[in-house]
Amino acid sequence: MKKYHFIAALLFCSILLQAQERYFLNSDTRLYTSTSTSAEFLGYFKYGAEVQLLSKNENGWYKVKADNLSEGYVPEKFVGTRLNAADIKTVDNENPVLAGGDQYYGGNHLFVLVAGLKARALPDKTSKIKEILFTGDPVPVNYLPKNQDEWVNIGGNFDYENAKFTLRKFIGKRPDFNTLIKEFDKLNPDAIAERKTVAERIVELAWNSDYSKLAPAYQRYSEVVKQLNDPKLIADTELNVSIAKGLDKHKLPEQIVAFTQKTEFILKGIKTKSLFLTQKELVKTFGKPAKTASIGDECGVYLSDLFYYYPDLEVSVDEKQNKAEIVKVFINENNKMILNANSVLDNTITEKAFIEKYGTYITASIKAPHSYSLQFEDSEFRIEFKDGKLFFIEIFFYC
Structure with a gap:
């Protein structure tokens, strides 16, 4: 000390x-x-x-x-x-x-x-x-x-x-990805600790390279995980394998934007127009906000500096113009996101089901597990899962 x-x-x-x-x-x-x-x-x-x-x-x-x-x-x-x-x-x-x-x-x-x-x-x-x-x-x-x-x-x-x-x-x-792959492949299958060390490096380097390297990385990591026989580690790895498969067939940016361009929310039965509703509709539906605050918006990306905070909703509000723009929505039985007629994100969707259905549209990172991004015009949706269930969706506006 x-x-x-x-x-x-x-x-x-x-x-x-x-x-x-x-x-x-x-x-x-x-x-x-x-x-x-x-x-x-x-x-x-x-x-x-x-x-x-x-x-x-x-x-x-x-x-x-x-x-x-x-x-x-x-x-x-x-x-x-x-x-x-x-x-x-x-x-x-x-x-x-x-x-x-x-x-x-x-x-x-x-x-x-x-x-x-x-x-x-x-x-x-x-x-x-x-x-x-x-x-x-x-x-x-x-x-x-x-x-x-x-x-x-x-x-x-x-x-x-x-x-x-x-x-x-x-x-x-x-580090060179192919060199690490060869190093792993030469190891004795019984050298579990050493195989785990090298496999972890391969996976992390794959995430720091390009999506095409994720599949061969997780192929080797999965071998070690099965040897360790840790149920949680096996489940997490299976999820990451699904993510890797989706990212390997990632859609083009214009395809993703076309897929999300008509996105809207349903909040306590009220359907928004894209990300917007009126300030009067907001107050009528949710009541007075639990908290209001004026934020510093140097980039000018929000509708207004004034924010309304509700237990399951954050909104940028222009009271004079009678406008409100959705910033963050906590998904529950009252709130859900409508990507299109066949794509609804609500409180029943699991993380595994989300990955299987939308894995080719999203971006992901090993540094932010259970968090995904989905491009939307000049912004993106940050989609967060907790305990395997959809937790919240936040709109991140590019500066």
């Missing part, structure tokens, strides 16, 4: 120093143990990395702190208070950190190599978990230590609110 508080104090002090002045590296370089390029080095900096100065210029060198709290020396010529297009960058070909510009990430980055990686608030195994990352996720990296057992800040900067840490050995070059 003392170690935890000590690290927290160091971070706090770092934030105070940063507030006074910010310094950046205008070239690839390394963090040296002394003021010489022939000295041992601790890790690699990528162009644009932020550092904190710990000492004044010492014969052309600064003592600095990296964003993972490691301390060492860098050449003074690479340190500046800003970055600009005129910077003459020296590229370190041995630096493992990838520059921005690929299809995955715009800045300096590496990729998660393991399944369910815990990103922590501090460089300490006992600190709070801030995020769970998945195999193939790109993460920002500006400083990378050589030591595989040291910590890396994958939050992008020194800011305590954004700082996230993981061990160096868990990130690297993006």
